[in-house]
């Protein structure tokens with residue numbers, strides 16, 4: 046990730062040096078650095094066509110009826126890499142709740158929204174592609190207490206790229222980003238690890254292929270802590286990567302999982318790099334189901350995978366690359 050940013054900045058530097066004088070160069074570099082490495086990034090608003098494509102992919106109904114009106118905070122703060130998909134995700138995540146009646150949503154990039162007082166307004170927090178967050182000790186404590194008291198936490202894609210300096214936060218989410226040997230242009234084979242879970246029901250009981258950037262998860266990630274829902278189907282040769290790109294030696298590359306944290310619930314999925322993901326009905330249903338689980342409205346077995354007496358039935362990816370997303 047950081048290498049990525051440096052590369053972009055260096056590329057921009059070389060273009061700028063040949064075209065503008067020194068003062069202009071300094072300004073251009075400052076602006077570029079702001080765009081890629083700090084909060085306050087201005088996104089191009091979605092076009093009406095893009096909004097319509099998202100709306101057309103929203104499920105008509107939520108899988109569970111909310112026990113009471115639910116309120117969700119969608120946080121998209123970035124202090125590292127800024128994903129271009131963020132406005133698409135904000136729109137889709139808001140629409141998912143409001144169209145189906147599952148929840149109403151507030152969208153913010155302000156870390157003050159994580160204060161103890163602010164959190165009392167919400168039933169779950171969704172980290173939409175947040176990166177390298179510098180939470181204050183009070184914000185960390187408030188978020189942990191919020192979840193442990195029975196509320197929900199949801200992480201979409203780069204949410205696992207957020208808590209480098211906060212080991213407890215890494216455990217709360219269930220793991221941390223290491224790298225992405227599977228890039229945004231790759232089409233990968235995905236296995237349902239638990240085809241009985243309502244959180245994989247969106248995929249109709251079958252594994253699938255998807256074009257998206259897939260993370261290699263590291264840190265505290267362990268099947269003794271999380272219930273894995275989706276993983277890379279490593280029986281497919283297309284998913285193999287050179288050994289020097291992999292830090293895991295157990296060939297376990299999880300994509301989505303759930304876990305309990307005190308009285309609360311956590312759902313994470315690394316799907317969600319490409320903007321097209323947010324207009325794909327199956328993935329949007331998967332997000333909505335995960336959010337409803339985090340809210341406590343959709344029940345699902347969150348027993349850590351390694352602690353299950355009987356392993357759930359899995360569904361491998363189909364042999365032909367039937368691509369869910371093009």
Ligand SMILES: [Zn+2]
Nearest residue numbers: 128203258318
């Ligand atoms: Zn990404």
